Amino acid sequence: MLLATLLVASFVIFAALYLAPGNAIAALSGGRSLPPGSEQVLEQRYHLNESFLAQYWYWLLNALHGNLGISITLRENVSTLIASRIWTTAGLVLYASVIILVLGIGLGIVSGLRRGALDTSTLVVTAVSASIPAFVAAIALILLFAVKLGWFPALGNGTGLVSNIRHFTLPAIALATASLAIVARVTRTAVRTESDREHVQTAVSRGIPARYVIWRHILRNAAIPITTITGITVASLIAVAAVVEVAFSLNGLGAYLVQAAETKDIAVVQGISLVLVTAFVVVNLLVDLLYAVLDPRVALGSGPG
Amino acid sequence: MSAFSLAGETSAPGRGLALLRATGPAGIASAAVLAAVVIAAVFGPLLAPYDPNLPNLSLAWVGPVGGHLLGYDFEGRDVASRLLAGAQTAMLGPLAVVTISVPAGTLLAVTAAWRRGASDAVISSGLNILFAFPGILLALLAAAVFGASLLAAVLALSAAYTPYVARVLRSAALKERSEPYVAALEVQGAPAASICLRHLIPNIAPLIAAQATILFGYAIVDLAAISYLGLGVQPPTANWGVMISENQAGLLEGYPLPALAPGVCIVIVVIAVNVLGERLFEQAQAARR
Numbered sequence: 001m002l003l004a005t006l007l008v009a010s011f012v013i014f015a016a017l018y019l020a021p022g023n024a025i026a027a028l029s030g031g032r033s034l035p036p037g038s039e040q041v042l043e044q045r046y047h048l049n050e051s052f053l054a055q056y057w058y059w060l061l062n063a064l065h066g067n068l069g070i071s072i073t074l075r076e077n078v079s080t081l082i083a084s085r086i087w088t089t090a091g092l093v094l095y096a097s098v099i100i101l102v103l104g105i106g107l108g109i110v111s112g113l114r115r116g117a118l119d120t121s122t123l124v125v126t127a128v129s130a131s132i133p134a135f136v137a138a139i140a141l142i143l144l145f146a147v148k149l150g151w152f153p154a155l156g157n158g159t160g161l162v163s164n165i166r167h168f169t170l171p172a173i174a175l176a177t178a179s180l181a182i183v184a185r186v187t188r189t190a191v192r193t194e195s196d197r198e199h200v201q202t203a204v205s206r207g208i209p210a211r212y213v214i215w216r217h218i219l220r221n222a223a224i225p226i227t228t229i230t231g232i233t234v235a236s237l238i239a240v241a242a243v244v245e246v247a248f249s250l251n252g253l254g255a256y257l258v259q260a261a262e263t264k265d266i267a268v269v270q271g272i273s274l275v276l277v278t279a280f281v282v283v284n285l286l287v288d289l290l291y292a293v294l295d296p297r298v299a300l301g302s303g304p305g
Numbered sequence: 306m307s308a309f310s311l312a313g314e315t316s317a318p319g320r321g322l323a324l325l326r327a328t329g330p331a332g333i334a335s336a337a338v339l340a341a342v343v344i345a346a347v348f349g350p351l352l353a354p355y356d357p358n359l360p361n362l363s364l365a366w367v368g369p370v371g372g373h374l375l376g377y378d379f380e381g382r383d384v385a386s387r388l389l390a391g392a393q394t395a396m397l398g399p400l401a402v403v404t405i406s407v408p409a410g411t412l413l414a415v416t417a418a419w420r421r422g423a424s425d426a427v428i429s430s431g432l433n434i435l436f437a438f439p440g441i442l443l444a445l446l447a448a449a450v451f452g453a454s455l456l457a458a459v460l461a462l463s464a465a466y467t468p469y470v471a472r473v474l475r476s477a478a479l480k481e482r483s484e485p486y487v488a489a490l491e492v493q494g495a496p497a498a499s500i501c502l503r504h505l506i507p508n509i510a511p512l513i514a515a516q517a518t519i520l521f522g523y524a525i526v527d528l529a530a531i532s533y534l535g536l537g538v539q540p541p542t543a544n545w546g547v548m549i550s551e552n553q554a555g556l557l558e559g560y561p562l563p564a565l566a567p568g569v570c571i572v573i574v575v576i577a578v579n580v581l582g583e584r585l586f587e588q589a590q591a592a593r594r
Binding site for chain 2: 005006008009012013016017019020127128130131132133134135136139140142143147154235236238239240242243246247257258260261262264266269273276277280281
């Protein structure tokens, strides 16, 4: 299923950009007139004179060997360009995921277990922060923590690990803001639903220690919806990272994709889209695998999907 | 009114009002905020006190003075007027996305649930593949293929949202399909299309309304993000996402208002849509139990 999805997705990416208006030779030459004969050379090198399916086949074979073609604007290997930027995006998404996992699930569990002022204020704060788009969070964070307080740098990647972490903190928070609130709200509802169930009430009334009840009866059962929403939101970060990278001038895959889409650098758009879709599908697969670990009743690869 | 009309069924507008009243004070307040933004979207250019697109470089980054409540932007245009004019693309784009993706998703969901078997399998696996493309990524692809425009972004997001609508509605339609009233109508010889249009879809209408509202909120955020990236609405057209992007330099130079104001507008509208959508969804779920 994973391979089938990726195969069809790669076909869609290739076909969409193949159908894009514009002449491939003109794009390759940058609009300049070419010496006679070089058109044929280009046609042969890029298999332009062959059928659409054959072109897709060559592209896919090359992509599987790590060769994604050449960037028209930068005149460099797309794979090399992607490799030099992939860690910025991966680091950003990972940093934001850690924030979401720790704060989102933590806040959800605490407010799900205790009714009262903390719970109410969590509900209000998360309702607001779930509605803050990443790029709006970005400008608010730059204004407050970079310009007014000067705690963090506003733009750029930084060099060295400590500097990297400082440069990535505001982008990661901007990326995590909305997802964190959604994860916290779903976690809270799941924990609340489980703690209201009869077997939990029975366990409490029998005097079983709270810590045991929480781990064994509440969290174990609440883990499935929490995993679902965390998986969906973390996977969605992969695409939203583009917006955050542009807002903070980070040198990542998403920002590069935006630039390539503007300049119609087709090979780059295809390559990065393929990498991002693959990452998205793999994260979703990992979540499916996690279900089986969390709930032994879930059998992999069978039952109604 | 159909011959099969049941007691207790009210007219569509009456039902809509009752549904809104049931969402409580927060829901009604949210609907009021949205109504105000819709008015701005329709009459914004007329309400705007100054020309939203008239630059005056000698007034660039000038703060609030006199009748200019929010001051001037990087090109010396009135920020308040641009906010009002920007409501148009902020609401029209998401409206178009919902108008395309909700009927498309409903059609796919009801077809899959009605026919089951092979049709269901084909539709479901097609939707699963579409799920592999996040909305923003599909919009970036569309911008690369068709050139940057609001239309390309709207079409891309419509395609990306359709599977979300279809997934939620398919399970509701499957449940509805197995209700005895459907079998009763089939025995009476009612055509499938008429059963679906007159009974099945109206019965899942509250869920469809909730889905449409939730997706409207997502579409506001995604379309503003795409315009912020420079691949949606093109300057000099006033748009909240474009305004944040073109005035972002002001943050570092001590003029944050022209970039912050459209950000606040987006957040307020999205909160209103989310609160309303959540209430409608709770109502729909409660009604189904």
